[in-house]
Amino acid sequence: MKMIDVLRIALGNLRRNKLRTTLTVAGVVVGIATIVFLVTLGFGLQKLVVSNTTNLEALKVVTITKSKDENKLLNDALIDNLKKNPEVDLATPILSYSGTVKEKEGIAPVINGVEPKNFAVYDLKTNLNKKFSSDNAGEIMINKNVVTALNETEDQIIGKDFTFDITGLDPTNTAKTISVKLKVIDIIKDDSKGKFGYTPIANLKELNHHFFNIKVKVKQKEKLQEVKKEIESQGFETSVVASQVDAINLAFGVINGVLGAFGMIALFVAAIGIFNTMTISLLERTHEIGIMKAIGGRDKDCSRIFTAEAAIIGFMGGFFGVFSGWGGGKAIELLINFLANKAGGSAPGHLFYTPPTFAIGVVLFAFFVSTFAGIWPARRASKLNPLEALRYE
Amino acid sequence: MAKTPVIKISNLSKKFMLGDIEVQALESVSLEIYSGEFICFFGPSGCGKSTLMSMIAGLQPPSTGSIMIRGEDLAKMSTNQLAEHRRTKIGMVFQAFNLIQTMNVLENIALPLTFARISKMRRMKRAENLLEIVGMGKYKDRTPNQLSGGQQQRIAIARSLVANPWIILADEPTGNLDSKSANDVMKLLISLNRKSKRTVILITHNPEYIQYADRIFWMQDGKMIKVEANSHVHTAYAGDKTSKHKKGEESQEDEVPDAAEVKEDNFSVEEANK
Ligand SMILES: Nc1ncnc2c1ncn2[C@@H]1O[C@H](COP(=O)(O)OP(=O)(O)O)[C@@H](O)[C@H]1O
Ligand SMILES: [Mg+2]
Numbered sequence: 001m002k003m004i005d006v007l008r009i010a011l012g013n014l015r016r017n018k019l020r021t022t023l024t025v026a027g028v029v030v031g032i033a034t035i036v037f038l039v040t041l042g043f044g045l046q047k048l049v050v051s052n053t054t055n056l057e058a059l060k061v062v063t064i065t066k067s068k069d070e071n072k073l074l075n076d077a078l079i080d081n082l083k084k085n086p087e088v089d090l091a092t093p094i095l096s097y098s099g100t101v102k103e104k105e106g107i108a109p110v111i112n113g114v115e116p117k118n119f120a121v122y123d124l125k126t127n128l129n130k131k132f133s134s135d136n137a138g139e140i141m142i143n144k145n146v147v148t149a150l151n152e153t154e155d156q157i158i159g160k161d162f163t164f165d166i167t168g169l170d171p172t173n174t175a176k177t178i179s180v181k182l183k184v185i186d187i188i189k190d191d192s193k194g195k196f197g198y199t200p201i202a203n204l205k206e207l208n209h210h211f212f213n214i215k216v217k218v219k220q221k222e223k224l225q226e227v228k229k230e231i232e233s234q235g236f237e238t239s240v241v242a243s244q245v246d247a248i249n250l251a252f253g254v255i256n257g258v259l260g261a262f263g264m265i266a267l268f269v270a271a272i273g274i275f276n277t278m279t280i281s282l283l284e285r286t287h288e289i290g291i292m293k294a295i296g297g298r299d300k301d302c303s304r305i306f307t308a309e310a311a312i313i314g315f316m317g318g319f320f321g322v323f324s325g326w327g328g329g330k331a332i333e334l335l336i337n338f339l340a341n342k343a344g345g346s347a348p349g350h351l352f353y354t355p356p357t358f359a360i361g362v363v364l365f366a367f368f369v370s371t372f373a374g375i376w377p378a379r380r381a382s383k384l385n386p387l388e389a390l391r392y393e
Numbered sequence: 394m395a396k397t398p399v400i401k402i403s404n405l406s407k408k409f410m411l412g413d414i415e416v417q418a419l420e421s422v423s424l425e426i427y428s429g430e431f432i433c434f435f436g437p438s439g440c441g442k443s444t445l446m447s448m449i450a451g452l453q454p455p456s457t458g459s460i461m462i463r464g465e466d467l468a469k470m471s472t473n474q475l476a477e478h479r480r481t482k483i484g485m486v487f488q489a490f491n492l493i494q495t496m497n498v499l500e501n502i503a504l505p506l507t508f509a510r511i512s513k514m515r516r517m518k519r520a521e522n523l524l525e526i527v528g529m530g531k532y533k534d535r536t537p538n539q540l541s542g543g544q545q546q547r548i549a550i551a552r553s554l555v556a557n558p559w560i561i562l563a564d565e566p567t568g569n570l571d572s573k574s575a576n577d578v579m580k581l582l583i584s585l586n587r588k589s590k591r592t593v594i595l596i597t598h599n600p601e602y603i604q605y606a607d608r609i610f611w612m613q614d615g616k617m618i619k620v621e622a623n624s625h626v627h628t629a630y631a632g633d634k635t636s637k638h639k640k641g642e643e644s645q646e647d648e649v650p651d652a653a654e655v656k657e658d659n660f661s662v663e664e665a666n667k
Pocket of ligand 2: 439442444564
């Protein structure tokens with residue numbers, strides 16, 4: 001028998017038993033919708049946590065913290081070398097020294113020298129979103145704690161000059177203090193207890209001994225591990241935000257697994273429902289199977305009709321299940337965001353996330369589970385003795 | 394004229410176990426049936442007629458002995474080959490009609506062709522054609538339970554013919570019918586034999602029908618006790634005797650077309666499969 005005819009007959013049988021078919025499909029829908037609802041909630045929360053922890057750009061950055069080897073330094077030569085790697089988008093150094101402010105006692109902020117053109121890599125939020133006007137501008141951005149320590153307000157301090165005495169090591173490894181006059185152009189928003197500021201690295205060039213660390217940004221997130229390994233193989237220690245993200249992902253992997261398992265129980269119950277439906281259907285149609293065999297139907301033709309019916313139930317259940325699970329998630333999401341807005345809080349945004357491959361995978365899963373549940377009744381159908389089946393009424 | 398045996402049965406026996414009791418349904422039956430013959434299996438209930446017929450159809454294997462269909466041994470066939478045997482060489486008609494209630498009349502008739510992977514268009518055309526032949530053209534969208542017994546049996550006959558088989562096996566096809574419908578069905582079977590030269594095997598215990606057979610196989614207690622040839626059959630016509638005493642009786646049945654209208658249309662599953 002042709003596949004299309006198997007499907008035609010199977011669909012006809014399902015249509016004739018509308019109520020039973022609907023109930024069986026509903027069982028699968030509940031199972032699949034539960035899985036989809038729970039797991040996409042897991043995915044959504046995971047995404048929310050990951051994106052709150054780091055921005056996506058940060059996932060492309062590996063920080064070289066120090067060398068394991070005395071002779072290898074974090075210096076310009078290394079940066080030039082890193083930039084030769086085609087996977088590397090940029091490599092930028094930072095120098096960190098502590099400084100004092102002239103005529104202000106007891107303030108010792110950390111002064112970070114950075115490349116203005118690559119400042120974005122640090123992903124700092126500032127009040128005015130200012131940029132350094134040039135590579136060697138005598139400018140500084142400081143955090144709130146420094147503003148308070150200077151007895152200033154965040155508005156008034158903008159545009160004022162301060163002279164910083166910064167102590168570090170010079171290229172000959174001797175301690176040296178330099179004095180630089182820097183204009184405050186912006187305030188860094190942060191929650192840290194420390195005091196710090198960022199200024200173009202050119203202002204610290206006399207202290208330019210070796211870098212505190214180097215941030216390397218790769219072009220594609222996927223290449224991060226490769227570049228990281230490459231740098232480590234050259235004798236440097238590195239750190240990446242990605243490893244924290246990995247830990248978060250792992251934790252959510254476990255949570256999603258548990259949520260999925262709950263849904264799986266629901267689907268298992270649905271599979272029993274399919275099995276039950278197909279078995280009842282087999283008993284009802286014993287006579288029909290006898291007829292089919294007597295007029296030349298092969299065993300395979302009989303079993304295929306049953307398998308097709310189970311598969312169709314699974315496919316429909318999977319399809320509508322994914323749809324309902326997704327819709328349920330969307331509804332809850334809208335409700336929560338609506339309530340949060342009404343209460344004046346900040347809306348959490350997307351709580352559910354349904355990757356398309358997950359949705360397709362779940363439909364296929366439902367399809368295979370129910371096809372599997374139909375195997376035994378289908379086999380029974382194919383093995384029926386046609387003469388006994390003909391007697392059966 | 395030289396006739397080839399289309400069915401050759403040698404020493405066929407069939408035993409059933411009913412718990413501890415052994416039932417000998419058939420005992421050493423040997424027979425040869427030739428192409429184009431109209432055969433009657435005649436005998437009391439329980440003598441083994443249906444068992445013999447189901448074995449010719451390959452629906453159950455013999456305990457001992459062999460069945461050859463045009464020289465092919467059924468015992469050597471796989472289950473799939475037996476299914477093909479039933480699909481292409483045998484057309485079965487049952488006392489209980491055995492139509493599939495969930496399919497309409499056309500789908501029922503076309504079902505053997507569906508198994509044979511014939512395209513929907515071709516098989517529906519063929520089924521409609523046969524529906525006309527059995528005089529049921531008007532009823533193609535009905536389901537079996539919307540038809541009378543006689544009408545259902547005519548559909549079953551159309552179904553048995555759809556794959557253009559060599560052999561029609563009819564197991565008490567008139568057993569559930571009123572005499573007018575029974576007569577119509579008999580007319581159809583006889584015309585299939587006379588006009589389309591099909592081999593027909595009819596099981597009956599109505600002695601009225603045995604006059605239409607070329608040969609009658611008398612059975613008793615699982616044995617073939619007598620084979621009787623009918624000399625006058627070719628002059629007998631189905632309509633003559635059986636319908637005479639029905640004249641004037643009100644009937645809701647449709648007129649069955651005259652036997653002459655049932656003509657061979659050279660349909661072949663093998664060809665259609667290509
Ligand atoms: N499947 C079976 N199991 C046990 N006994 C059977 C079976 N089929 C037929 N018989 C027995 O075999 C004998 C012949 O039956 P059957 O061929 O149906 O007779 P008929 O068709 O001539 O009335 C009967 O005694 C019947 O009870
Ligand atoms: Mg019988």
